[in-house]
Amino acid sequence: MKAITFHRTGDPDVLAFDEVPELPVGPQDIRVTVTAAAVNPVDLKTRSGFLTLNLTYPSVPGWDVSGVVTETGSEVTRFTVGEQVIGMVAQPAHRYGTYAEQVTADARLFAHAPAGLPLQEAAALPLAGLTAVQTLAKLTLPAGAPVLVTGAAGAVGRIAVQLLLAAGHPVDALARTGDIASLRDLGVGTVHTRTEDLPDATHTAVVDTAGVAAAIRAVADAGQFVSIDDNPQPAPERGITPGKSYVDENGDQLQTLSDLVAAGRLTVPTGRRYPLADAARAHHDFSAGGLRGKVLLLP
Known part of the structure; x- marks a missing residue:
């Protein structure tokens, strides 16, 4: 199958569009024909060597995937061939990530894709959604407790904002000026655009998705x-x-998020789309900053 690989860490130009062998389908695995893979900051940090990881080369980056099940292991009962799924595959823990024509991994990492959402766009949900859910789970919030979210218009921040508002918490934000209107449309109260303008000791919690x-x-x-x-x-x-919150693979939590999207209670915007073969260009553009909505790679 075709996949994006790299044989050493470095700038985006280390990424190549290569042929790699498909992985075997184990008893608890499913094979998914990829509709889209999303680009995340962790992909850039892995490729660049910013993260100290014990990678197996050639390495295939990518954590997020949406696609169609084409094969199931003998012990898999949750999915059948032809179903649309989404998944988060923590790439450093696996031989291959999701920048590929096929993804083969444990069925427990996947969920049914949200009904009513184009399958390409569904690839934007897994990593950002699971990160938001698991980060919020680390908080103990009394009813109605106010929360501030930094990077509130980013992929994780936006989901955290929606989940907090749905749980009845007033939410304020730290974000760019250009994101004020969209955040207020979600129901955010005050949107601060400068760190120095943040109030002192006013919120029960801060969810920091932007490193502030x-x-x-x-x-x-x-x-x-x-x-x-x-x-x-x-x-x-x-x-x-x-x-500090680190994200873990969790198909059950992902299914809950998928169901919220299907019910119209959670939105995950997408942005630019690139052919899979242009992953290096996608990484260049992503690292330049200023993009809104999840960047998608399409095989």
């Missing part, structure tokens, strides 16, 4: 600060112990 350590100033005394970013975390202060 200084946002801890907005946390009330003895409140909570949790981040998903790889930047240095703020030092403890005022009874606040900052925490």
Whole structure:
């Protein structure tokens, strides 16, 4: 099958469109013909060597995938051939990621794709959605507790905002000026555009998706600060112990998110689309910044 590979870490030009052997389908696996794979910051950090990982070369990047089941293992009962699915495959833990024509992995990493959403667009959900859900799970929030989300218009931030609002929490945001209108349409209260304008000690928690350590100033005394970013975390202060959240593969949680999308209670915008063979260009454009909506690669 065709896939994007790299044989060493480096700039986007280390990515190549190559032929790689398909992996065998084990008893608990499914094989998925890929409709779309999404580009995530972790893909760039893996490819560049920013993350210290024990990769097997040639390595195939990618965590997010949507597609159609084309083969099932002998012990798989959750999916059948022809069904549309989405999945998050934590690439460093597996031989191949999702930048490929086929993805073969444990069926427990997948969920049925959301009904009513184009299958290409469904690839935007898994990593961002699971990151948001698992980050929020680290918080203990009283009913109606106010929360500030940094990077609120990004992939993870936007989902976190929607989940918090649905749970009855007032949400304020730190975001770019150009994102104010879209965030207010979601139901966000105050949208701050500069870190120095954040209020002091006003929110029960801060969910930091943008690596803004200084946002801890907005946390009330003895409140909570949790981040998903790889930047240095703020030092403890005022009874606040900052925490870090890492995402785990979880098909059951992903199914819950998929069902929310199907019900119209959660939206995940998509942006530019590139042919799979143009993954290097997609990485170049992504790293330049300024893109909105999840970038998709299409085999």
